[in-house]
Amino acid sequence: MRYNIPVSSSSLPAIKRLGLRGISCISLTNLDGSPASHEVLQCVADHLGPHLQSLCLGGGSPTEASFVALILGCPALRILDLSGCNSLFTSGMLLAQPETAQRVQQALSGLRELSLASLRDLADLSFNRLSSCAPSLERLSLAYCHLTFELGPARGSLGPQDSSPSQLSFCNLLRFVKERAARLHALDLSGTGLPPEALQALGQVARLRLQE
Numbered sequence: 001m002r003y004n005i006p007v008s009s010s011s012l013p014a015i016k017r018l019g020l021r022g023i024s025c026i027s028l029t030n031l032d033g034s035p036a037s038h039e040v041l042q043c044v045a046d047h048l049g050p051h052l053q054s055l056c057l058g059g060g061s062p063t064e065a066s067f068v069a070l071i072l073g074c075p076a077l078r079i080l081d082l083s084g085c086n087s088l089f090t091s092g093m094l095l096a097q098p099e100t101a102q103r104v105q106q107a108l109s110g111l112r113e114l115s116l117a118s119l120r121d122l123a124d125l126s127f128n129r130l131s132s133c134a135p136s137l138e139r140l141s142l143a144y145c146h147l148t149f150e151l152g153p154a155r156g157s158l159g160p161q162d163s164s165p166s167q168l169s170f171c172n173l174l175r176f177v178k179e180r181a182a183r184l185h186a187l188d189l190s191g192t193g194l195p196p197e198a199l200q201a202l203g204q205v206a207r208l209r210l211q212e
Contacts, residue, residue, distance in 0.1 A: 002054065007031045007040045015040070019047030024054065024076075031060030033087065038066045045073025056081035058115075063087070064094050068104060075107045083117035083141070090121045092165055095129040105133040113139040117188070120146065124163035124172040131176060138183055139212075144191035147173065149198055170198050174205070181205050186212035 002025045003018060005011050018026070026048065031037050041062065044052070052074045058081050062070070067088055071077070088094050095101040111134040116122055122145050131137065149170045163172055177184060187202075187210055202208070 001025065002027055002056070004029060005040075005044075007037050007060075009036050009039065011040060012043050015043045016047050022051050023048060024051050025079075026052065026054070027056035027058070027081075028060060031057055031062050033061055033063045033066070037062065041066045041070045045070050049073035049075070051076055053077060054079040057085050058082070059084040061085065061087040064091070068095075068100060071104055071107050073107075075110075077108060077111050079113040080108070080111055081115040082119070083115045083143075084119065086119055086121050089119055089123070089126050092121075092123060092126055094126050095133065101129060101133060105135070108134045110136055112136060113186075115141040115143075115188075116145065117141045117143040118145065122168050123166050124169055125165045127168060127172065128163055128176075136183070137180065139186040140184070141188035142168070142173070142192065143188045147189070147192045147194075149193075149195055170201075174198075174201055177202060177208060178205050181208040184208065184210065186210065188212075 003023055004027045005015065005018075007028050007030045026044070028040070028044070031041075049070075050073075053076055055070075055074060055077060057067075062085065064087075082088065095104060114131070114134055114137055116127070116130075122142075131140075145168055147170050148167050177187070
């Protein structure tokens with residue numbers, strides 16, 4: 001069962017009660033960058049974090065700092081939904097600090113499912129930083145993100161130094177899929193305008209056995 005928690009100071013007592021019950025699946029609504037939201041996120045990390053397995057921030061606008069603090073307090077996460085959370089990716093600096101990325105990677109080591117749907121500012125660099133913090137990822141959604149398609153003779157052969165800081169490219173995604181082929185079970189590219197040649201390139205990835 002997923003508990004929908006509105007982000008406001010009045011929710012703090014309820015969060016503490018849910019923590020005593022060991023609730024593991026929540027969705028936070030009306031999340032923004034206000035002090036009240038920061039207080040709620042800290043309360044979630046303190047009281048729900050140790051046993052939280054599924055967290056949805058869909059459509060919210062958390063600050064990068066409050067998001068990182070929340071994730072560091074949730075080491076048992078298996079499902080993370082950041083769909084529509086554009087505020088995290090606007091600057092392109094999320095997890096840019098190696099020390100922060102290393103700590104987040106430790107917290108997300110068991111993450112299995114990640115939704116990055118409907119993110120207008122998601123770019124290769126920020127995608128690579130976040131996905132590298134989730135080495136056990138099995139399910140990924142990039143639905144309705146803007147993907148650029150530039151497939152050439154050496155499709156998927158670009159190196160990390162070619163990752164774009166301003167756009168999300170299919171070539172970068174293809175490289176990710178090749179690296180994670182043995183583990184990846186589901187890939188949602190709905191609404192990305194996937195052309196036939198891109199689908200063909202995915203179909204040629206060795207060891208890729210998508211179930212969805």
